[in-house]
Amino acid sequence: MTALATSALYAKDIEVSKAVSAVVIDGVANESAWAQAEWLPMTELMVGDMPAPEDFSGRYKLLWNNGQLFLMAEIIDDVLWDNHPDPIDKYWDDDCLEIFIDADASGGNHLTSYNAFAYHIALDGNVLDIGPNKGDKQNYVILNDHAYSRWTRSDKAPFAITWEISIKIFPDTFTEDNPGEPLTLSADQVIGFMLAYCDNDGSEEREHFVGSHAVEAVNGSKNLGYIDASVFGKIVLKP
Template sequence: MHSFTLSKALQKSRSVIKIGFAFSITISAWACAQTQVRTPILQATETITVDAISDEKAWQLAQWRQVDQLLLGENLEAEDFTGRYKLLWDTAALYMLLEITDDVLIDTHPDPLIKYWDDDCVEIFVDEDGSGGNHQFTFNAFAYHVGLDRNVSDMGPTLKSTDSTVQTYNEHIQSQWTRSPQTQVITWELKISLFDDTFLPGADAKPTKLSRNKEIGFMLAYCDADKAVNGESTREHFIGSYPIEGINGNKDLGYIDASVFEPMILK
C-alpha cells in the first residue's frame, strides 16, 4: 500500500517536473523573441545631401556593413562584385551610402515595368514596423528595385484593385550614383522614405516620421547582370546583406517574406 502510494507520488512529481520544464522552455523562447538583437542605425547629425559624394561628417560615424551573402547564382568572384553599405536616419527618411565594385554594368530593359530584376540594380527591402510576414502582393513591406536610370520598381495593389501589379515608386527613393574613372568602384547615395502598410499609390500617402527606438526590418541586395543574350540581360548573381536560411535550397525569399529582413532599430 505504501509502496503503491509512493510510486504514484513519484510519477506525479515527474509529471510536474516535465510540465515545469516545458513551461520554462516556452518562457525562454518567448523571452528570446522579446529581446531580439537589433542592429542600431545612427541618427544623422547634419543634413544629408543625396549627391553620391558623401562628404558629410555624419557618414564617418556610421559603420560599414558587408553585402556578401550569395542568394542566387554560383562562383561569385571578388573581381566580379563586392559591396558594402552604411545607414543613417533623420525624422524624414533613411539614408544609405553604398559602395560596390562591379566589372560590368548592364541595363537592357529601358521600361522600368519589364524585367527590371534582370538589369544591374540595387534592391532595398524595407519593413516599416519590423513586423515581418508575407508581403509579396501587399504593402506589408517593400522590395524596391532601383535601376541604373534611378527608376524605382516594385509590385503592389492600387486604389482601383487589390490585384498586385508592377508600378514605379520614384517618390519613395531619391538616389544618385557615380563611377570612379580610375577604378570599377560605384558609389550610390540614397534617401529612402518609409511608408506603412496602409500605403496605396495615388492616395496622398505621407511617409512615416521617424524617431528614436523605432524598430524596422531592412535588407539590401544587388542584382548583378554581366551578360546580354540577343540584346537582353539576365541576372547572374543576387547578393544580399543578411544571411537567409533557404527553403529547399532557395534563399531568394526577401521579395516574399519580410521575416527574413535584418531587425534594426533607430538610435
C-alpha cells in the same frame, strides 16, 4: 500575417545613428555625417554562385533623420548592365540595388501587398516594386517618390561605384490611390531591413544576387525577400 519562411539569420539588430549633420544625395558621400556610421557587409549569396570580388563586392552604411533613412553603398562591379529601357520590364535582371523595408518589422507576405516593400533602385534612378494584382496580371509599380538616389563611378572597370539614397518610410496602410504621408522617424523605432544587389554581366538573367543578411533556404531557394518580410533583418534607430 503568417510568415512563409524562416526568419533571416543575423547576429543582432543593426543600430543606426541619427545624422549629426546634413546628407546631400549626390553620389559623392563626402559629408561628415557618414564618418559616424560603421561599414556593414554585403556577402550573403541568394541567387547564382558567389562572384569574384572584382565581379561584385559591396558594403554599406546607414543613417537617419526624422524624415528619412539614408543609405550609402560602395559597390565594385566589372560590368554595369541596363538592358531593359522600360522601367517595369524585368528590372531585376538589370544591375540594381534592392532595398527591403518593413516599416513596423511585422514580417509576413508582401508579394502583392504593401505590408513591406522591395525597392529596386535602377541605374536610371527609377524605383520599382511589385504591387497588388490588377485583374489576372502582375502589377509592377514605379514608386519614385519613396526613394531618391544618385551614384558616381570610377572611369575604368572594375568600377568603384558610390550610391547615396534617401528613403521615406511608408506604413503598410500605403496604397497607390491613397498613399498618405511617410512616417516621421524617431529614436528606438524598429524597422525591418535588408539590402541586396542584382548583378548581371550581359546575360538574359542576373547572374548573382548578393545581400546583407543570410536567408535560410526554403525548397532550395534563398531568393525570398521579395515575397516574405520575415527574412529581413531589423534596424533600430538610435539618437
